[in-house]
Amino acid sequence: MTTEAFDKLYRGQPMFEGAPPPAGIPWDIRQAQPTLMELEALGGFSGDVLDIGCGLGDNAIYLASRGHSVTGLDGSPAAIEQARDRAAAAGVEVAFGVADATKLTGYDSRFDSVLDSGLYHCLDDEGRQAYAAALYRATRSGARWHLYCFAYGTVNGLTAPRDAVPEHNLRDTLTANGWRIDFLGPTTYLGNAAGMRFGENALPQAVLDRLPQEELEKMHDMAARLKRIAELVEDDRVHMPMTVVHAHRVD
């Protein structure tokens, strides 16, 4: 998905010509991710913190409410406008801004800790390489990078809604760009099912025609599973399989 498509989604506009407006934002749970809150409580963040691909800002706002100095950057101006409103409503200060994660121009040597909650899996291979290199430039000696991305497998019968990232891809990209992995393993991510009920009508035929059969089947399977559990989940919140990586910057 392009940053323009993300921006349309955040504005409630159809992401493709002919598609209906989005029913919700799949990752908007209006609070910080529970696993992030645990990581923070266990000392995962120190110094100047960057939340990259911060979206609507709830993770950054939570970290700021815990006393951290936080910058939240995203490629979507609409996301950043709404994140600023949420921070104001929460009464905390976060330096939000629009930036391309694959460049991070103007942020050299600024951060000691980085949170990536669902950005890496949005990028293609070239983008991932550029992003890992940009984060190297944007961080200081000894910086830590906590990365959460879609994983294979299921949690409570649900798969990730889009392509999972193979472990070798994470290892290759991070090590090639100056990062050493301390831990890589399974975790979960709380999503908003309202934004994931991709039924037959969610995408225009021209887009459906371009999707590989495997993707179509996955989409329909996910929609069917979400429908069957809809009555059982609270606030439309569902768990999805993720990989978490804790890495540090090699000097």
Ligand SMILES: C[S@@+](CC[C@H](N)C(=O)[O-])C[C@H]1O[C@@H](n2cnc3c(N)ncnc32)[C@H](O)[C@@H]1O
């Ligand atoms: C799956 S959302 C996750 C949002 C947020 N971190 C969360 O967990 O709620 C991915 C975010 O990455 C942003 N994004 C995608 N590509 C980007 C890029 N090249 N530079 C900056 N942000 C990007 C999107 O706009 C979107 O807000």
